[in-house]
Amino acid sequence: MIYPENLEILIEFLSEVPGISERAAERAVLQLSKLPQERRRIVVNALKELEELKPCKECGLPSKEELCYVCTDPERDRKTVLVVEQPRDAVSIEKLGEYKGLYHVLGGVISPLEDISPEDLNIENLFKRIRKRSIEKVIIAVNPTVEGEATAKFLTDRLTKLGVKVYRIGYGIPYGGTIDSSDELTLRKALEDMKLISGGE
Ligand SMILES: [Zn+2]
Structure with missing residues (x-):
């Protein structure tokens, strides 16, 4: 040694x-x-x-307090939640300084190969939040991978039943790419180009 x-x-x-x-x-x-x-x-x-540091009780972002700085910020749009895989994805989006809603960190994606099911992720909590906090708009920002798409599909099906508008970003990010490795321009574009995929009139 x-x-x-x-x-x-x-x-x-x-x-x-x-x-x-x-x-x-x-x-x-x-x-x-x-x-x-x-x-x-x-x-x-x-x-x-x-x-x-511990996960924020509401959204799962790392925080010293029970609730993170985003969840306690009165300036945030509390009707909108952006769903990410990992905290670093939220950090990448936060750095753009454009998104003003709340976040929800899943802690990964559904992956039968790796034996990760919805119960292993912070998913049930998302549905609970939507019901309890009257969330109206959910933006799914998981990475465009096979597992990410499967997770987005699972979430969309369930979210549609809850009556919220579901949006998806990622059209600017190449397939297989990740949010945290995207450059600022690509990410900005992916956010701008978010598409309503369910729940629209
Ligand atoms: Zn939080």
Whole structure:
């Protein structure tokens, strides 16, 4: 072992993140260790906050409080919910600064191959929210993959029965592409081109 044990653990965890190799993780940790003490303290405090993060009770976005900053923002359009697979998708959309409704994080997509069924995802909660909060418009923004399309279909069928308008984005994103890897222009276009797929008069 070259590094102190906890640093080895940190490198190991970081290298488990998709897209980060062990060498990149090692470089990142070494780089942080070279920071002046004051800045290192900021990093340590930020990491400590990770411990307090939990999914928002309403939408599933990571939050320190019971409800996240989106759910508690009085300026938001509370009749519209945009459904994403993962929090990072919501972050990508949020960065555009155009969407003003609420979010709902599924935590993945339905995948029979990987044995992921609707019950394994944050789906029932979405239907509950719609009934309880009188949501009128749901925008499905799962990734355009085989599993994503199957999930969108499942959601649309159920949402139609709940009497809400269902929209779908993703027409700007190439098939198999993902929201969080799309550039800003593509994502902006995908949002602009959202299409009503069910519930319209
Ligand atoms: Zn929330």
